[in-house]
Amino acid sequence: MRSLKIILLSSAFNGLTQRAWLDLRQSGHKPSVVLFTDEATVCRQIEESAADLVICPFLKDRVPQQLWSNPERPVVIIHPGIVGDRGASALDWAITQQVSRWGVTALQAVEEMDAGPIWSTYEFSMPADVRKSKLYNGPVSDAAIYCIRDVVEKFASDFVPTPLDYTQPNVIGRLRPNMKQADRTFSWHDCAQFIKRSIDAADGQPGVLASLAGGQYYLYDAHLDSRSGMPGKMLAVQDDAVLVATGDHSLWIGSLKRKAQPGEETFKLPARYVLAGQLDAIPVLDGSIVNHPFNEATYQPIRYRESGHVGELTFEFYNGAMSTEQCQRLVAALKWAKARDTQVLLIKGGRGSFSNGVHLNVIQAAAIPGLEAWANIQAIDDVCQELLTARQLVVSGLTGSAGAGGVMLALAADIVFARAGVVLNPHYKTMGLYGSEYWTYSLPRAVGSEIAHKLTEECLPISAFQARQMGMIQDIGPRCPREFSQWLLQQASGALTDEKYAALRARKASMDLQQIEHCREVELAQMQRDMVHNRQQFAEKCRNFVFKRKTCRTPQRLIAPWALEREATLIA
Incomplete structure (x- = not known):
């Protein structure tokens, strides 16, 4: 298949859009991102780009007529619903009504929302008792990637999409109104x-x-x-x-x-x-692991159990954000776990994100946000310090996607595994931060100084596949969360004797603790300038993130060279 120039038109560069961008690049295509700002700007960017195809993985806005009426360049919407389902509350209704099966449909944009002809669809069994974010980032995201791949293949073969026909017995989805608070009460x-x-x-x-x-x-x-x-x-x-x-x-x-x-x-x-x-x-x-045995059925943000010589510590913080107090609780749990008679310490995330670093919402709510940010970064550094100084061989399991300090927290382990399909954002610059969590030690240790510099400066997501190629992670496990947990425990159990990890075990034995602490001091000196003295507008960027301010333009780093070249030629 020839390499296609594909625009990803999205309301935000969210997790699914990042997965789509990475997957298309890995398949040899040339995706470029356009974030929906205003209709005129979006139309100009896409019309001037000479893209072959437009795919919308996550679009809250209506596609302008100027775009969907172009027969030479279809605009395909990725809708999180089965064939025939229409409306902005697809997942809300599916969970509320406890449907047994659900899916994702790729349909062509037309004047009527979600009513265009069908390019692709993929159905799955609906998980029981699932929250919307977990459903979206799990089965829906997987089905969406399948549909995007299918659309691209069909586009290259002159496929003609199938009109939506409610008279067909297999079309069971229907137009549903936007769910209101009255429907949720x-x-x-x-x-x-x-x-x-x-x-x-x-x-x-x-x-x-x-x-x-x-x-x-x-x-x-x-x-x-x-x-x-x-x-x-x-x-x-x-x-x-x-x-x-x-x-x-x-x-x-x-x-x-x-x-x-x-x-x-x-x-x-x-x-x-x-x-x-x-x-x-x-x-x-008291929710501490000292007094509460592991129980997945109860509320335990931090839980611990042992399996042979492996101590497994799971932490599950909502949306992957880690406040000062959450970090302090995790430090206490790690100290206790490190004192146990185990040889391997396995740390893993829960059912959502692994970790995205400091808790920006708690920071924004503080009387003096800069000082709370300063306390938070030192607390998460303490978490990483416990991992770096453990006598046990430390294994981390990226159960979900991770960003900024969350990536570096995982890298503080001796061996890192990831669940298939997770996306990593190993950078801080877009938030106006130099970064901490011992990143100047852990990241170059994993990938080398040159790649570490590139990752932190380019500020682009990477896939688990890329992370393994770079040496950031050692292996990739099953996509199914339950299967991954079982696989991860098996890997951790064998890590002490597996010859694949002999060099990593030797590296741990020769760690220079003085060098590690020097890295922390240098990082924190920079972070104090960023968080307390607002050197790179962290305060404004934090506020914009927390209040979900809409971007005024697509960041240049997300625009492919071919789209930039076209724009420059037209301006000249």
């Missing part, structure tokens, strides 16, 4: 499972609006619990979550967003932060 007297499903279906955005502690809040990150009490009453606090009684049992609510007043903007935060001052009379439970 619940009573605390309802059963916990029903309430959790409502919250799961609104995960990420927009959350479910509900009354709690005398106020109105959007709820996120719900976990079932067997305890009971008066419905709507807060029963306990553990780590950052509050336990709320329901009609039968109770739910841990991990994150909240206060309902904004007119003209006000609010954002998502750990529940305990939002309800600060209203929890004085609520019992605080």
Whole structure:
């Protein structure tokens, strides 16, 4: 197949768009990104690019008529629904109605939203009790990549897409309205499972609006619990979550967003932060791994178990963000795990992102954000320090995608494994930060100084496949999360004797702790300038991220050379 010039038109360079960009490049094509800013700019960028094909992996805006009416260059929408499904709340309805099967459809853009002819579709069994973000980043993302590959192959063979025909018995999807808060509403007297499903279906955005502690809040990150009490009453606090009684049992609510007043903007935060001052009379439970045996069915953001000579520590922080206090809890857990009589320490993420570094929302909410950022970066450095100084052989498992300090946290281990399909962003510059987490030691150690410099300066995502080629990770495991966990434990169990890792074991034995601490000191001196003194506009970039400010242009690093050359020729 010839190499195609493909525009990825997207509302944001999100995880799926990054996966599509990486996958197309690996297949020999030349993708270029256009972020949807305003209609005129988007039309000009695409019309002037001479692209062969436009694919929209994540588009909230309507495709302008000027683009979809061009018969020579189709615009293909990746819709997270089965054939015939239409509307912006596809996943919300699928979770709410507990469908048994779902899918992704690639359809051509036409005047009517999601009603164009079909290029490709891929269906999957719907996971039980799944939250929207996990569904989107897992089965939906995998199905979308299948459809994008299929579209590209069909485009190269002069394929004619199939018109959407609701008279066909296999077309069972339907147009659904945008889900509103009235469709999501619940009573605390309802059963916990029903309430959790409502919250799961609104995960990420927009959350479910509900009354709690005398106020109105959007709820996120719900976990079932067997305890009971008066419905709507807060029963306990553990780590950052509050336990709320329901009609039968109770739910841990991990994150909240206060309902904004007119003209006000609010954002998502750990529940305990939002309800600060209203929890004085609520019992605080100890969630430490010292007193709580491993149990996947209960709320345990940090959990630990042993299998032979391997101690496995799992940490699961919402959206992969790690606040100062979360880092401190993880340090305490690591200290305890390191004192156990084990030979291998396996650290892994949970069901979402592995880690994205410091918690920008908590930083933004602080009285002095720069000082909170400074405390947060030192706390996550402490986590990395515990890994670097462990007597055990440390193995990290990238269960989900990772960015910035989250990548470097994984690299503090001696051996790194990744689940197939994860995307890594090993850079800090786009947030106005020099970076820390011992990156000036761990990244060059893994890939060499030249590639380390390139990764941190270019600020582009890399796939697990690329990371393995570079030496950043040692191997890639199954895409299925449960299969990956089993595979990861097997790899960790054999790491002490496997000859493939002999050089890594020897490297650990010859570590220069003085050099490592010097790297930390140099990094923190730079980070103090960035976080406390705002040298590279970190404060503004953090605020824009937290308040989800729309970009005013597509970053130059995401525009392929062929698109830039065309634009330069037209200007000349």
